[in-house]
Amino acid sequence: MKILFVLTSHDQLGDTGKKTGFWIEEFAGPYYTLLDKGSEITLATPKGGKAPIDPSSDTEDASTEDTKRFKSDENAQHLINNTHKLAEMNPSDFDAVFYPGGHGPLWDLANDAESITLIETFYAQNKPVSFVCHAPAALKSVKTQNGEYLVKGKNVTGFTNSEEEAVNLVDVVPFLVEDMLQENGGIYSKKDDWAEHAIQDGLLITGQNPASSKLVAEKLHNSLKK
Numbered sequence: 001m002k003i004l005f006v007l008t009s010h011d012q013l014g015d016t017g018k019k020t021g022f023w024i025e026e027f028a029g030p031y032y033t034l035l036d037k038g039s040e041i042t043l044a045t046p047k048g049g050k051a052p053i054d055p056s057s058d059t060e061d062a063s064t065e066d067t068k069r070f071k072s073d074e075n076a077q078h079l080i081n082n083t084h085k086l087a088e089m090n091p092s093d094f095d096a097v098f099y100p101g102g103h104g105p106l107w108d109l110a111n112d113a114e115s116i117t118l119i120e121t122f123y124a125q126n127k128p129v130s131f132v133c134h135a136p137a138a139l140k141s142v143k144t145q146n147g148e149y150l151v152k153g154k155n156v157t158g159f160t161n162s163e164e165e166a167v168n169l170v171d172v173v174p175f176l177v178e179d180m181l182q183e184n185g186g187i188y189s190k191k192d193d194w195a196e197h198a199i200q201d202g203l204l205i206t207g208q209n210p211a212s213s214k215l216v217a218e219k220l221h222n223s224l225k226k
Helices: 024-035 065-071 074-081 115-126 135-138 161-165 175-184 210-225
Strands: 002-006 038-044 095-098 129-132 198-201 204-207
Touching: 002 024, 024 038, 024 065, 024 074, 024 198, 038 074, 074 175, 095 115, 095 135, 095 175, 095 210, 115 129, 129 135, 129 210, 161 175, 175 204, 198 210
Parallel strands: 002 038, 002 095, 095 129, 129 204
Antiparallel strands: 198 204
């Protein structure tokens, strides 16, 4: 199984002067889940090169077995520091795509023309598209071949408004993932803040928060086994 991971290139947290990027657990959990099952993983970002790590995810409180494994995995760190350029990726070379979250995608992947086309192409090729936490932001302008939003009428989840309130970033982010998914016609569901929740509707797989990242990867793997 060849899986493309698409990460953010954006490292500025709005006008706060603080840094953001991708959330380590949301990369590491799915990366090792899929790698250990024999998947071949390629990493890409809009700008190519080093994908920025959200400093908030690089703390003792946020650490997991997978983030610790990443910290001692020179090969994985090399891949993160040398991602491919998104524009150079061809969906025909892969079986599925996965988007880790972190706040970065709200600023770049939500509006990135290459990313939008990439997701639309994967979906049109009948291949799974998967996202966790803030990464469903990348679906904001994605449409199906009939011109409607891809999430319209589909069961979806993503970072909740209450979780965004809990991290005090409601007034910083350009939009709220939960609101956007509902505005685009998605049938949005959620569990308690920080609880594991991932949902699959056909080729579309979404997860609510960092705790849901490995479940998204499991659902993605099971989709590819069929």
